[in-house]
Amino acid sequence: MNPLLHGLWHDAAGLCRAYSTILFADKPWVGMLFIAATFVFPNTALAGLLAAASGLLTARLLAFRNIDSGLHVYNSLLVGLSLGAYYQLNSYLLVLIVLASVLAVFATVAIADMAWRLDRLPALSLPFVLVALTATLAAQSYGTLQRYLLPLMPRDTWLSPLTDQFFTALGSAFFTPHPLAGMLLFLGILITSRYLALLAVAGFLAGFSTYTILSGSPHPDLVAWNGFNFILVAMALGGVFTVPTLPSFVLALLGAVLSALVTAASETFMLVYGLPVMALPFLATTLLMLLALKKRVAYDALQLTLASPALPEISAERRRLAMVRNGESGSIGVLAPFYGRWQVYQGFDGPHTHKGAWRHALDFYITEQGRSYRSNGASLDDYYCFGLPVLSPVSGYVTAVLDGLPDNPPGKADTRNNWGNHIIIRMDDEVYVLLAHLKQGSLVVQTGAYVSAGQVLAACGSSGRSPQPHLHLHVQHGDKAGCPTLPFHLTSVLAIDPMTMKSDYRLYLRPSTGQMLMPAPTDMQLAATLTMNVGQQWHYRMQQPSASGKMMTERCLSVELSLLGEFRLVSDSGASVAFVAHGQLLACYDRTGPADLLLDGWLLAMGLTPFAEAPVNWRDQPSIHYLPMKRSQQLLAAVCFPLGAGCDSSYERQRHGHGWQQTGEHRLVLPLVEDVHVITRADIQPHKGCIGFDVQQAGQTLFTARLLSLAQKADGGIPAWQQMMTQGGES
Numbered sequence: 001m002n003p004l005l006h007g008l009w010h011d012a013a014g015l016c017r018a019y020s021t022i023l024f025a026d027k028p029w030v031g032m033l034f035i036a037a038t039f040v041f042p043n044t045a046l047a048g049l050l051a052a053a054s055g056l057l058t059a060r061l062l063a064f065r066n067i068d069s070g071l072h073v074y075n076s077l078l079v080g081l082s083l084g085a086y087y088q089l090n091s092y093l094l095v096l097i098v099l100a101s102v103l104a105v106f107a108t109v110a111i112a113d114m115a116w117r118l119d120r121l122p123a124l125s126l127p128f129v130l131v132a133l134t135a136t137l138a139a140q141s142y143g144t145l146q147r148y149l150l151p152l153m154p155r156d157t158w159l160s161p162l163t164d165q166f167f168t169a170l171g172s173a174f175f176t177p178h179p180l181a182g183m184l185l186f187l188g189i190l191i192t193s194r195y196l197a198l199l200a201v202a203g204f205l206a207g208f209s210t211y212t213i214l215s216g217s218p219h220p221d222l223v224a225w226n227g228f229n230f231i232l233v234a235m236a237l238g239g240v241f242t243v244p245t246l247p248s249f250v251l252a253l254l255g256a257v258l259s260a261l262v263t264a265a266s267e268t269f270m271l272v273y274g275l276p277v278m279a280l281p282f283l284a285t286t287l288l289m290l291l292a293l294k295k296r297v298a299y300d301a302l303q304l305t306l307a308s309p310a311l312p313e314i315s316a317e318r319r320r321l322a323m324v325r326n327g328e329s330g331s332i333g334v335l336a337p338f339y340g341r342w343q344v345y346q347g348f349d350g351p352h353t354h355k356g357a358w359r360h361a362l363d364f365y366i367t368e369q370g371r372s373y374r375s376n377g378a379s380l381d382d383y384y385c386f387g388l389p390v391l392s393p394v395s396g397y398v399t400a401v402l403d404g405l406p407d408n409p410p411g412k413a414d415t416r417n418n419w420g421n422h423i424i425i426r427m428d429d430e431v432y433v434l435l436a437h438l439k440q441g442s443l444v445v446q447t448g449a450y451v452s453a454g455q456v457l458a459a460c461g462s463s464g465r466s467p468q469p470h471l472h473l474h475v476q477h478g479d480k481a482g483c484p485t486l487p488f489h490l491t492s493v494l495a496i497d498p499m500t501m502k503s504d505y506r507l508y509l510r511p512s513t514g515q516m517l518m519p520a521p522t523d524m525q526l527a528a529t530l531t532m533n534v535g536q537q538w539h540y541r542m543q544q545p546s547a548s549g550k551m552m553t554e555r556c557l558s559v560e561l562s563l564l565g566e567f568r569l570v571s572d573s574g575a576s577v578a579f580v581a582h583g584q585l586l587a588c589y590d591r592t593g594p595a596d597l598l599l600d601g602w603l604l605a606m607g608l609t610p611f612a613e614a615p616v617n618w619r620d621q622p623s624i625h626y627l628p629m630k631r632s633q634q635l636l637a638a639v640c641f642p643l644g645a646g647c648d649s650s651y652e653r654q655r656h657g658h659g660w661q662q663t664g665e666h667r668l669v670l671p672l673v674e675d676v677h678v679i680t681r682a683d684i685q686p687h688k689g690c691i692g693f694d695v696q697q698a699g700q701t702l703f704t705a706r707l708l709s710l711a712q713k714a715d716g717g718i719p720a721w722q723q724m725m726t727q728g729g730e731s
Helices: 003-021 028-038 042-061 071-086 091-119 126-139 161-174 179-192 194-215 220-226 228-240 246-272 280-293 312-326 524-529 597-606 631-640
Strands: 332-334 342-346 362-365 389-391 396-402 421-426 432-438 456-459 471-476 488-496 503-509 516-519 536-546 549-561 567-571 576-581 585-592 608-610 616-620 648-656 659-668 676-685 689-697 700-712 721-724
Touching: 003 028, 003 042, 003 071, 028 042, 028 161, 028 179, 042 071, 042 091, 071 091, 071 126, 091 126, 126 280, 161 179, 161 194, 161 220, 161 228, 179 194, 194 220, 194 228, 194 246, 194 312, 220 246, 228 246, 228 280, 228 312, 246 280, 312 503, 312 585, 332 471, 421 456, 432 456, 503 608, 503 616, 524 676, 536 597, 536 689, 549 597, 567 597, 576 597, 585 597, 597 659, 597 676, 597 689, 597 700, 608 616, 608 648
Parallel strands: 332 488
Antiparallel strands: 342 362, 342 516, 362 471, 389 456, 396 421, 421 432, 432 471, 488 503, 488 516, 536 549, 536 700, 549 567, 567 576, 576 585, 585 608, 616 648, 648 659, 659 676, 676 689, 689 700, 700 721
8 A cells, every 4th residue: 555545544543543442442433433422513523623733743753652542642642622612613713622622641641651650540531621622711712713602402302202311411522412322322332332332231220220319300411511521420430440240340341330429410510610520520520439449459349450441341351261260360370389299287267377368378288198298306307398399380580588596306386476487479460479487598599580481599498487397488569578469270280089090180270278289391392483573484284175165365463562562473464363372281262353264273272282291171251253163153143242251171281292272162152043062173393383283073074274384583683584394284
């Protein structure tokens, strides 16, 4: 495409995305629908377009970041819409719109940065409100501006009084208080997210009912102009900044009710100065509630998504995967911090010290035939775990160490120094891991050092509040010993039956008191094979049966590093999925982009692959959208699972020649129609990765993919190379 045309298309998409961002959508074509809605009042619509274009141009000229997201532009757009709703377009208003739009861009950048630094809060439309009120106050002193006939709700009933009130209030979010505009906006919301559409209706009903009770008999025009606040609060709190659950839905309704109170108060205050209420109730209610919710210590069913806000369907999928793979949403995965077989001395909510703010903790020791010591247990050296290596359960930076406290004789405890000798390691997102009761003088790392998961740190001891040698492990929010604990779990372990001593592989495990376990041995060759690097490309030949025989196509999957620091496996169709691949497993998540048979088949076959030594079995619940389904099955699944769901998948991996063969069985049960049952088989070869896989359904092969070549794209300091394969995948 011509570079000029490409630039114009890119800017047009950015402008449309600014419109869609106002109602939490992110698709340019939804923005086009919203633009059409504003033309119910052309004066308002043209003012908005001018403001959006001015804001976009300013952001591009000054090279501000994240321009394409629409965040810099939609505040300028709202400023223009507000001025176009109150004043007739003329040359003087055009100047005011351009100046206010430029100011809105600077305000957006500055306020967004301050809000994030304050407590990772979103700026929302706060820059718009501040700039719009400034421009409105300035406009009142200009004799060159002509008042526009303020758009009001039609007096004729379109559908029903309450329905008209809802659509008109929704339209007023774009300063277009008309049922037709609201219908177009609601259509865009409904197509974007059915759950957001539900919240919009529920939030309006809750806020409108409260507002009516507080006001007695409110004037319809006040509801028409200010009722959108109820809608936006419910959508933000229940669908964008929290994971959709029953508690978050209740929170959304509570926010809408509280915003009705703030709306009534704002109207009384702002009318004194002849100023519109605009989005003040939405901002005050949403930001205050989010700020308060941030002060909670523990994760629970009401989980915030401020770090990565998304549509409710996406947040629900992330939470579902977290619960499937971690056992609990918000639980943090760590490795077992030892070699060999240990037993849990005290688990979560344990009977001794794991109470209250410190309930999420594990104590480990070693037992043989029911005893933790040899001889008579009078000496520390009698205890099996005393002096054994303690490993780092995570990778991160050491923030605190204590190494000089003496170890207690058996039966004694130092209650003045509860944690004894300890080490604290900082993970990402201000989360810390504490290992306590370490042996005096055994620490081999210092504050500020970077440690890798599995690295030896110290030795197990009996310092602090420790009547016998054991190792204490917990995850906490804060860098001081004794901060409140957070839920966590152990990853890739073997759970051992103490009666039969048989082991069972567990992808995650939160052991209880008495549970015996050991780290699962890692197949280092498999781990190295599936640690995918930026720039790597796998070229596959896909073969599908067709009416004319076999259809063959050549496809490509490659690894890219996103601006957010995510490693993503990207298909040549534009579809992609984020992944992590470390010493224990390969795990994929956050699938985006169009439908893609190759990528979705690869995800079914390889999307969660532990690096434990084969043979090994595990379970997962990949998204049902990866499954090849008939149209009737797709429609029924959309009705039954509006927020998405996972299929029941079981996997088995065996050694196969010089490599491995991984088989997955995937099943989705649907009412009224036949179940979806799919089998995948993947062949993995050392140094090459997945050299081929096939997807089968009802005894027939839907398609196969065989590796043609493995390549590396050239980058600074990284040479390009390509390795050709035979049809079977061998060089």
